[in-house]
Amino acid sequence: MLEVKRAQKTFxxxxxxxxxxxxxxxxxxxxGEFLTVIGSNGAGKSTLFNAITGGFLLDGxxxxxxxxxxxxxPPHRRAFMxxxxxxxxxxxxxxxxxxxxxxALAYSRRKKWPLRKGxxxxxxxxxxxxxxxxxxxxxDRVKDKVGLLSGGQRQALAMLMSTIARPRLLLLDEHTAxxxxxxxxxxxxxxxxxxxxxxxxxxMITHNIRQALDFGTRTIMLEDGxxxxxxSGDERQNMTISRLMERYSRLRxx
Amino acid sequence: xxxxxxxxHLGLIYSLMAxxxxxxxxxxxxxxxxxxxSFTLGLAVSAALTAIGMPGxxxxxxxxxxxxxxxxTGFLQTKMDIxxxxxxxxxxxxxxxxxxxxxxxxxxxxxxxxxHLFSMAAAAFPNVSKxxxxxxAASLFCIVCFAFLAWFFQTxxxxxxxxxxxxxxxxxxxxxxxxxxxxxxxxxxNACVGFSGAVAAQYQGFADISSGVGMMVVGLASVIIxxxxxxxxxxxxxxxxxxxxSVIYRLIIALALKSNFFPAYALKLVSALIVIAxxxxxxxRGRLQLSSARREAKRHAxx
Numbered sequence: 384m385l386e387v388k389r390a391q392k393t394f395x396x397x398x399x400x401x402x403x404x405x406x407x408x409x410x411x412x413x414x415g416e417f418l419t420v421i422g423s424n425g426a427g428k429s430t431l432f433n434a435i436t437g438g439f440l441l442d443g444x445x446x447x448x449x450x451x452x453x454x455x456x457p458p459h460r461r462a463f464m465x466x467x468x469x470x471x472x473x474x475x476x477x478x479x480x481x482x483x484x485x486x487a488l489a490y491s492r493r494k495k496w497p498l499r500k501g502x503x504x505x506x507x508x509x510x511x512x513x514x515x516x517x518x519x520x521x522x523d524r525v526k527d528k529v530g531l532l533s534g535g536q537r538q539a540l541a542m543l544m545s546t547i548a549r550p551r552l553l554l555l556d557e558h559t560a561x562x563x564x565x566x567x568x569x570x571x572x573x574x575x576x577x578x579x580x581x582x583x584x585x586x587m588i589t590h591n592i593r594q595a596l597d598f599g600t601r602t603i604m605l606e607d608g609x610x611x612x613x614x615s616g617d618e619r620q621n622m623t624i625s626r627l628m629e630r631y632s633r634l635r636x637x
Numbered sequence: 638x639x640x641x642x643x644x645x646h647l648g649l650i651y652s653l654m655a656x657x658x659x660x661x662x663x664x665x666x667x668x669x670x671x672x673x674x675s676f677t678l679g680l681a682v683s684a685a686l687t688a689i690g691m692p693g694x695x696x697x698x699x700x701x702x703x704x705x706x707x708x709x710t711g712f713l714q715t716k717m718d719i720x721x722x723x724x725x726x727x728x729x730x731x732x733x734x735x736x737x738x739x740x741x742x743x744x745x746x747x748x749x750x751x752x753h754l755f756s757m758a759a760a761a762f763p764n765v766s767k768x769x770x771x772x773x774a775a776s777l778f779c780i781v782c783f784a785f786l787a788w789f790f791q792t793x794x795x796x797x798x799x800x801x802x803x804x805x806x807x808x809x810x811x812x813x814x815x816x817x818x819x820x821x822x823x824x825x826x827n828a829c830v831g832f833s834g835a836v837a838a839q840y841q842g843f844a845d846i847s848s849g850v851g852m853m854v855v856g857l858a859s860v861i862i863x864x865x866x867x868x869x870x871x872x873x874x875x876x877x878x879x880x881x882x883s884v885i886y887r888l889i890i891a892l893a894l895k896s897n898f899f900p901a902y903a904l905k906l907v908s909a910l911i912v913i914a915x916x917x918x919x920x921x922r923g924r925l926q927l928s929s930a931r932r933e934a935k936r937h938a939x940x
Binding site: 436458459460462463467469473474475476477478479480484485487488489491496497498499500501502 | 789791792793794795796797799800803804806807808809810811812813814815
């Protein structure tokens with residue numbers, strides 16, 4: 384589904400601050416694969432996400448998504464193929480618009496004529512049906528402004544917005560880090576359900592090692608813009624938090 | 638009564654502009670200074686075409702030229718990456734020359750003796766008082782503009798524009814073209830402003846190159862006054878409140894002038910003061926709350 388080939392990105396080139404954020408990084412992700420990404424600050428996790436979404440262009444290498452080369456595609460042209468959830472719940476939703484309007488924006492990427500009605504009747508019932516599954520009571524508040532929702536509710540809404548149009552790839556950038564433990568757990572349950580149901584290729588950045596091992600099917604660790612650890616199957620099953628922490632600290636010292 | 642009727646007419650005509658201002662100021666969250674220029678542009682185009690016997694086209698072209706001016710500003714803001722405020726000022730400044738050109742290198746064009754929409758309406762209904770025909774004509778323009786905007790901002794495109802003003806980050810991460818949305822919104826806004834100028838020219842029967850000075854502040858004042866009465870709810874309610882705000886603004890000004898509370902030339906100063914007062918209110922309230930919270934905390938610490 385996603386193929387990153389020999390990605391190279393250097394920031395502040397030819398200055399004393401020169402830093403290789405992505406260093407000849409290659410990664411292949413299959414449909415239905417749920418990859419968790421760990422690594423210390425500045426390891427290149429967010430840079431990798433940014434490269435995939437088109438936040439900047441690569442210095443070298445290529446990115447293909449679903450067989451299509453997107454290396455040079457502007458961000459808004461790739462966006463309908465990629466669902467992205469930010470750490471900050473306020474970033475993924477428009478506060479002064481209603482729940483149904485937010486969802487309509489996300490959903491209508493699939494339809495064409497720009498001057499059609501923003502939220503149709505069918506849309507409304509379709510959204511309510513999806514919202515009801517979160518069991519947060521959001522289905523009865525579709526005409527409420529999103530600014531009135533709690534962080535967890537906004538993140539759940541963002542989750543639905545990013546996946547309702549069936550993207551090829553779902554990127555989660557520490558999307559539970561800003562939530563309280565209960566809300567975080569709930570969002571992870573929702574995430575897991577959606578990923579399984581849609582068989583989405585998913586990448587999740589997290590600083591929570593337990594989360595990295597508990598969820599998903601594969602885990603990679605980044606350091607200095609490279610993949611230094613890539614585990615799946617039995618190796619990942621048998622990995623414990625303490626052994627992984629050991630790897631972390633060893634890398635740090637190096 | 639005359640005072641009331643006149644304010645009502647003017648309020649309705651300038652409400653077209655107020656709705657345009659609402660689009661940039663409240664929906665797009667980017668104040669747009671093109672307004673001063675595009676108002677005069679609509680005025681000049683409308684007057685020039687009315688003078689040669691085409692008042693209907695005067696309105697249509699006023700709208701189109703306004704939209705064009707907005708497109709230029711939007712283009713400078715997005716594709717050329719010039720600061721939004723400066724982009725507006727640049728277009729406004731350039732429009733001064735354009736407007737003089739349209740008026741035929743004159744700073745004033747009188748429509749005395751030319752047929753225009755308001756005189757035609759009066760001629761069509763000779764039994765009805767002029768105040769009423771003027772009111773009906775102005776209301777029709779206002780309703781058309783309101784209906785269009787209310788519909789437009791419920792369409793998919795409208796939702797995309799509102800989201801752009803509401804959360805730029807989110808829109809950037811979605812498949813919406815942010816630049817295109819900004820250009821379209823600025824264009825729609827200035828189309829309304831041009832519309833307002835075009836109608837104003839035919840209502841007052843002349844065009845003057847300096848008519849647009851301070852128009853943006855007048856529009857802002859109308860939007861803000863409307864919000865005082867209506868609060869900030871949905872977008873459709875926002876346009877309605879802009880209309881009411883514009884009428885109320887005209888009434889306030891007319892009453893103040895009538896009672897010799899201030900001279901006519903103080904109008905712009907008063908408008909500016911209204912806007913300043915309204916915009917600084919949240920900050921002042923915050924400071925007041927902070928100081929009272931401090932006093933409370935001190936008392937608590939002593940207690």
